[in-house]
Amino acid sequence: MNPLRPLIRLLPVLLAFTATPRAATPPAFEEIRKIDVHSHLFEDAPVFHDLFRRLNLRTVNVCVPGGDGHLATMDRVARHLYRIEPTLYPFTATFDVTGHAAPDYAAKVIAWLDAAFAGGAVAVKIWKEVGIGIRDESGRFVLPDDPRFDPIYAHLARRGKPLHAHLAEPIDAWLPLDPASPHHGYYSTNPQWHLHGKPEFPSHAAIIAARDNILRKHPTLVVLAAHLGSLEHDLDGIARRLEAFPNLQIEVAARTRNLTRHPPERVRALFARFPDRILYGLDSGWKPHLREQPPTDRQRQAHATQLEVRYRADFAYYAGQGEILHSGRKTEALGLPRETLERFFHGNAERLLRLPEAWAGR
Numbered sequence: 001m002n003p004l005r006p007l008i009r010l011l012p013v014l015l016a017f018t019a020t021p022r023a024a025t026p027p028a029f030e031e032i033r034k035i036d037v038h039s040h041l042f043e044d045a046p047v048f049h050d051l052f053r054r055l056n057l058r059t060v061n062v063c064v065p066g067g068d069g070h071l072a073t074m075d076r077v078a079r080h081l082y083r084i085e086p087t088l089y090p091f092t093a094t095f096d097v098t099g100h101a102a103p104d105y106a107a108k109v110i111a112w113l114d115a116a117f118a119g120g121a122v123a124v125k126i127w128k129e130v131g132i133g134i135r136d137e138s139g140r141f142v143l144p145d146d147p148r149f150d151p152i153y154a155h156l157a158r159r160g161k162p163l164h165a166h167l168a169e170p171i172d173a174w175l176p177l178d179p180a181s182p183h184h185g186y187y188s189t190n191p192q193w194h195l196h197g198k199p200e201f202p203s204h205a206a207i208i209a210a211r212d213n214i215l216r217k218h219p220t221l222v223v224l225a226a227h228l229g230s231l232e233h234d235l236d237g238i239a240r241r242l243e244a245f246p247n248l249q250i251e252v253a254a255r256t257r258n259l260t261r262h263p264p265e266r267v268r269a270l271f272a273r274f275p276d277r278i279l280y281g282l283d284s285g286w287k288p289h290l291r292e293q294p295p296t297d298r299q300r301q302a303h304a305t306q307l308e309v310r311y312r313a314d315f316a317y318y319a320g321q322g323e324i325l326h327s328g329r330k331t332e333a334l335g336l337p338r339e340t341l342e343r344f345f346h347g348n349a350e351r352l353l354r355l356p357e358a359w360a361g362r
Helices: 005-018 046-055 071-084 105-117 147-159 185-187 202-216 235-244 264-273 297-319 338-353
Strands: 034-041 057-062 091-094 124-125 161-167 223-225 248-251 323-326 329-332
Touching: 034 338, 046 057, 046 297, 057 071, 071 091, 091 105, 105 147, 147 202, 161 202, 161 297, 202 223, 235 248, 235 264, 264 338, 297 323, 297 338
Parallel strands: 034 057, 057 091, 091 124, 124 161, 161 223, 223 248
Antiparallel strands: 323 329
């Protein structure tokens, strides 16, 4: 065996670490077109339309989940927003996961999704309920690579529609509650998703392996892995999978705060190695159909204000320079070069989701 072979294999990684370019002068926030590929905004409200136009941003409305009984409502609102503001609100469909035991399940899902595509859907979402939520007839958890989903995945591959996959959870879900974790607030208030001490649930590794198995079984299916592919703790694991699966993409929704906890040079290296494979997202939710009372104009404005604060904070991390504050912690901004920012914030989404490069109002 050639003793230099291990070093040769590491060469691309070493080069990425030592040659990650930095922006000379950060661009202005409004200057860069932005596409939030992971949003849940289900109301026709002018305050949101005006906000996105002003910020030079559009949002992909993601319908999810597929098992809480509100699928038809989300589909109706997402289609309505797309009809009235098609350049601001492209949308991602989802599908029912409760009827998976029926013999005609796949055929019904495919018919539903084809109707969604005819209505403008650009992708299809599958959520963490597959893996740690729904169970089969024998009581076992249904994993995302279950054969009953294969005809659906194959159909998406034929139609050229990406599978937007939120599968598994952060590794913190399987660990004891830790106040220092960026996910402590979520799991302390949503204990149903905190899986530590619940051995009946599949492990984090088992669900990630099932997601990877989808890519092996369907090599032409494009998978957009939500939330850094639930590997926000493991940049090397992300890189290995991007190398192994050419059709895998990742997005950063709700995980920018995780990236800020990694050494900035390692995050820059990931962007330098895979500038065409990482997409921007925020994962903010506005679902009036789940409220007991309709929201007020004041509540709508408060949500719009919060959105702008979060979008600007994320942009400062990726495009800015020096020490900044993100999610209440000091961190070093990445200062990504202009070309990388253009791909990350809009170019990769335009290509992957087949969106026009320009939209109304700009």
